[in-house]
Amino acid sequence: xxxxxxxxxxxxxxxxxxxxxxxxxxxxxxxxxxxxxxxxxxxxxxxxxxxxxxxxxxxxxxxxxxxxxxxxxxxxxxxxxxxxxxxxxxxxxxxxxxxxxxxxxxxxxxxxxxxxxxxxxxxxxxxxxxxxxxxxxxxxxxxxxxxxxxxxxxxxxxxxxxxxxxxxxxxxxxxxxxxxxxxxxxxxxxxxxxxxxxxxxxxxxxxxxxxxxxxxxxxxxxxxxxxxxxxxxxxxxxxxxxxxxxxxxxxxxxxxxxxxxxxxxxxxxxxxxxxxxxxxxxxxxxxxxxxxxxxxxxxxxxxxxxxxxxxxxxxxxxxx
Numbered sequence: 112x113x114x115x116x117x118x119x120x121x122x123x124x125x126x127x128x129x130x131x132x133x134x135x136x137x138x139x140x141x142x143x144x145x146x147x148x149x150x151x152x153x154x155x156x157x158x159x160x161x162x163x164x165x166x167x168x169x170x171x172x173x174x175x176x177x178x179x180x181x182x183x184x185x186x187x188x189x190x191x192x193x194x195x196x197x198x199x200x201x202x203x204x205x206x207x208x209x210x211x212x213x214x215x216x217x218x219x220x221x222x223x224x225x226x227x228x229x230x231x232x233x234x235x236x237x238x239x240x241x242x243x244x245x246x247x248x249x250x251x252x253x254x255x256x257x258x259x260x261x262x263x264x265x266x267x268x269x270x271x272x273x274x275x276x277x278x279x280x281x282x283x284x285x286x287x288x289x290x291x292x293x294x295x296x297x298x299x300x301x302x303x304x305x306x307x308x309x310x311x312x313x314x315x316x317x318x319x320x321x322x323x324x325x326x327x328x329x330x331x332x333x334x335x336x337x338x339x340x341x342x343x344x345x346x347x348x349x350x351x352x353x354x355x356x357x358x359x360x361x362x363x364x365x366x367x368x369x370x371x372x373x374x375x376x377x378x379x380x381x382x383x384x385x386x387x388x389x390x391x392x393x394x395x396x397x398x399x400x401x402x403x404x405x406x407x408x409x410x411x412x413x414x415x416x417x418x419x420x421x422x423x424x425x426x427x428x429x430x431x
Contacts, residue, residue, distance in 0.1 A: 171374045174367055177320035180223060181364045184324065187221040188357045195350055200343065204335075207342055211335040215328065224324045229315035236303040237310040239295070241323045242355040244363050245316045246297030250276035253294075255306040269306065290351060299355055301348060322363045324356065 191214050198210050218224045230239045237253060256270045267287070273294040274281045282294045290301040298314060317323040327349070334345045 168378070171371065171378070174320055174371045174374065178364065178367050178371060181322060181360060181367060184221055184223045184322070185357070185360050185364060187217050187223075188353055188360060190217055192350070192353050192357060195346065195353065198346060202342070202346075207337075207346075208335045211331040215331055218327060218331075223321065224326070226317075226321060226324070228325055229317050229323050230298075230325070231313040231315075232310050233312075234307045234310035235329075236307050237312070238301040238325060239312045239314055240290070240299045240301055240325050240352065240355065241297060241314075241317070242292070242299045242359045243297040244322055244359065244366075246314055247275075247295055248314050248316055251295060251312040251314065252276070252309065253300065253312055254309045255302060256308070257304075257306055267304065269302075271300065289348065290355075292355075299352075301352065304344065320367060322356075322360050325352075327352070 194210055194213050194217075198206060202210070230241060232239055237255070239251075252274050254272045257267045258270075268285065269287070269289070269291070270283065270285050271291050271294065272281055272283045284291055284294055289304075290299040292299045294300065295312075295314060330345060330349055330352075334342060334349065337345055
C-alpha cells in the first residue's frame with residue numbers, strides 16, 4: 112500500500128511513522144513532482160504499528176477488570192466512611208466494638224484489602240499510606256520530634272523531616288496534627304502518639320492498575336478496646352484515612368477510565384489503517400505509543416509485550 116504525498120507537510124507525515132525520501136513543504140508541492148512512499152516500507156511500518164496495538168488488547172482487558180474492582184472498592188470505602196461517621200464523638204465502648212466488627216466485615220469481603228501492600232516501614236507506629244497513584248517511590252528516612260508545653264495530645268506539635276536515600280534534599284514540616292501530607296509525593300504519613308524518633312520507609316508503586324489499600328485491622332482493634340480519650344484520636348485518624356483513600360480511588364478510577372477509552376480508540380482506528388487515511392494512521396500510532404509507554408512503566412506489562420516472539424521480532428518492534 113502506498114501513500115501519495117500531496118500538499119501535506121513532511122513533519123505531519125513523519126509523526127505518523129512514515130518516512131519521506133525528501134522533505135516537501137506545502138508551498139513547493141505544486142512545483143515538485145508528486146512522490147509516493149515505498150509500498151513495502153509503508154506496509155512494514157503499519158504492520159509494526161498494528162502488532163503493537165494488538166498487544167494492547169491484553170492490557171485493555173486488564174484495565175477493564177481493574178475498573179470493575181476499583182468501583183467495588185470505592186463502594187466499600189463509602190460504606191466504611193458512613194459507618195464510622197455514624198459513631199459520632201461520644202460513642203460508647205459497645206458502639207465502637209460493634210462498628211469495628213462492621214467495618215472489619217466490609218474489609219474482609221473486599222479482596223483488594225487483602226492484596227500485598229507495597230509500602231514498608233521499620234516502625235509499626237509510622238504508616239506510609241498511598242493516597243494518590245503513582246506515588247514518589249524510593250527509600251526515605253523519617254524523623255518525628257514532638258514537644259508540648261501542656262499535657263494532652265492536643266498540645267503536642269510535631270516537627271517532621273524526610274530525606275530520600277541518595278539525595279541531599281531534606282523536607283521539613285511542622286504540624287499539630289497527624290497525618291502529615293506533602294513531604295513525599297502521593298503519600299500521607301500516619302503516626303501514633305507518642306511518635307517514635309525515626310523510621311525507615313520504603314515507598315513502592317502498586318502493580319496491575321490496582322490502588323493499594325493499607326491494612327487497617329490493627330487500628331480497628333485499637334478502636335474497639337481504647338479508652339474514650341484514646342478512641343477519639345483513633346476514630347479521627349480512621350475518618351481522615353478513609354477520606355484520603357476515597358479521594359485517591361476516585362481519581363485513580365478516572366485515570367483508568369480515560370486510559371481504557373484511549374485504548375479503545377486505538378483498536379477502532381486499526382480498522383482504518385488499510386484504507387490509507389493519514390489522519391486515522393496518526394491517531395492509531397499516537398494511541399499505540401501512549402499505551403506502549405504506559406506498559407513500559409509497568410515492568411510486568413512490558414515483559415508481556417515480548418512474550419512468544421523471537422529476539423529478531425522484538426528488535427524490529429523497538430526500531431523506529
